[in-house]
Amino acid sequence: MRGERPSPAPNREHGEHTLKVWKGVVVGVDGRDVFVELGPRMQGVISSRDFERTPEVGEEYEFTLRGREDGLWVLQRRESRSLATWESMEAGDLVHARAIRAERDGLEMKIGPLHAFMPKSHTGLARDERTDVLVGKTLVCEVIEVDRERQRVLVSRKLVEQRERVDDRQRRAGALAIGQTVPGHVTRIEPFGVFVALGDGLEGLIHVSNLAYERVEHPAALFRVGQALHCKVLAVRGGGSRVALGLKQTLPSPWPHAATRLPLGRIVEGTIKRVLPFGAFVLVAPGIEGLVPNAEADLRGQRDLGALLAAGDRVSVRVVALDAERERLALSLKHVDGRAIGADEAPAEDSFRAMAAEAKSLATPLGRALHRALADRPDADASPSRHSA
Numbered sequence: 001m002r003g004e005r006p007s008p009a010p011n012r013e014h015g016e017h018t019l020k021v022w023k024g025v026v027v028g029v030d031g032r033d034v035f036v037e038l039g040p041r042m043q044g045v046i047s048s049r050d051f052e053r054t055p056e057v058g059e060e061y062e063f064t065l066r067g068r069e070d071g072l073w074v075l076q077r078r079e080s081r082s083l084a085t086w087e088s089m090e091a092g093d094l095v096h097a098r099a100i101r102a103e104r105d106g107l108e109m110k111i112g113p114l115h116a117f118m119p120k121s122h123t124g125l126a127r128d129e130r131t132d133v134l135v136g137k138t139l140v141c142e143v144i145e146v147d148r149e150r151q152r153v154l155v156s157r158k159l160v161e162q163r164e165r166v167d168d169r170q171r172r173a174g175a176l177a178i179g180q181t182v183p184g185h186v187t188r189i190e191p192f193g194v195f196v197a198l199g200d201g202l203e204g205l206i207h208v209s210n211l212a213y214e215r216v217e218h219p220a221a222l223f224r225v226g227q228a229l230h231c232k233v234l235a236v237r238g239g240g241s242r243v244a245l246g247l248k249q250t251l252p253s254p255w256p257h258a259a260t261r262l263p264l265g266r267i268v269e270g271t272i273k274r275v276l277p278f279g280a281f282v283l284v285a286p287g288i289e290g291l292v293p294n295a296e297a298d299l300r301g302q303r304d305l306g307a308l309l310a311a312g313d314r315v316s317v318r319v320v321a322l323d324a325e326r327e328r329l330a331l332s333l334k335h336v337d338g339r340a341i342g343a344d345e346a347p348a349e350d351s352f353r354a355m356a357a358e359a360k361s362l363a364t365p366l367g368r369a370l371h372r373a374l375a376d377r378p379d380a381d382a383s384p385s386r387h388s389a
Contacts, residue, residue: 022063026055044073093143102132122156176233186227194219204243213287254287255324262319269346272313275306290329297333298340316346
């Protein structure tokens with residue numbers, strides 16, 4: 001039982017309150033808490049004291065949003081009484097105010113029988129728009145100042161519009177589920193990633209590390225503005241202001257099958273992708289890069305591999321360690337006995353392996369002898385215990 005709900009706190013999450021009307025259906029009652037379904041993945045809570053009687057499940061009412069608490073919207077009945085006197089007003093209250101006259105620096109307003117003023121900077125209009133376009137209209141406004149001695153009230157339409165935009169964004173973001181695949185199109189490309197419009201004003205970012213399993217040097221080489229994409233939702237933060245997306249997560253990962261393709265001790269061919277002071281990264285299969293640390297290379301008196309290798313070079317490397325879950329692969333440019341691996345050894349290894357497979361299929365003493373000879377070569381595949389890192 002949650003017990004009696006405390007009065008609304010002033011520092012709730014964004015979208016503290018709005019007079020926009022939402023229809024909701026009662027889905028549960030727990031003590032004095034009434035739980036309401038406002039739409040897909042959008043729930044609220046309200047005190048049963050706001051009803052003439054305890055509502056029943058399935059009944060429909062109209063509500064306004066008063067903020068968020070514990071992941072739920074705090075609701076208010078639309079029929080709740082409105083402010084009647086200026087003495088009851090406080091900064092932050094929402095009111096319906098009617099614009100009755102345009103003045104040089106703003107609008108004269110009426111809140112029921114009370115007079116108020118809206119500065120031009122708070123009308124929500126563009127600088128070149130005339131304030132008299134609002135005269136005669138009843139607007140949802142926020143009270144921004146109450147001077148009880150002078151009986152003066154200042155209101156703002158702009159703050160309400162800003163809050164409602166945040167509310168709508170939070171509602172739309174609330175419909176996004178982690179792991180959900182969503183459509184979008186590219187709106188902006190930066191060195192660190194790609195921005196994707198998801199519709200309804202929502203935008204997400206695919207970080208460069210989540211674009212592909214292979215390293216992407218610059219997204220502009222692979223993507224263009226306007227390109228349609230299907231992305232996976234990785235995280236939603238800041239009430240929908242930051243949506244993290246992934247593109248490679250929508251594709252099969254090459255890593256679960258890496259152990260079959262790259263057994264420990266196997267000599268494979270790869271391409272140098274980049275050389276750093278501590279070692280070189282080598283692409284050995286689509287989407288799979290491994291690191292050759294300086295200690296696993298014959299530096300020939302040099303301080304780092306950059307003096308010997310460059311991006312694009314083809315090399316033969318030995319598989320030293322593989323952690324498919326963490327997507328980590330350790331490689332070596334040396335044999336287990338410390339000898340340097342020749343650049344052409346991997347293609348030769350593949351040829352020997354093909355010969356061994358063919359010889360094994362020959363049902364002759366010569367074929368079996370050839371298979372044993374190939375299998376007993378010093379550089380043949382060994383178990384992990386024979387080829388430790």
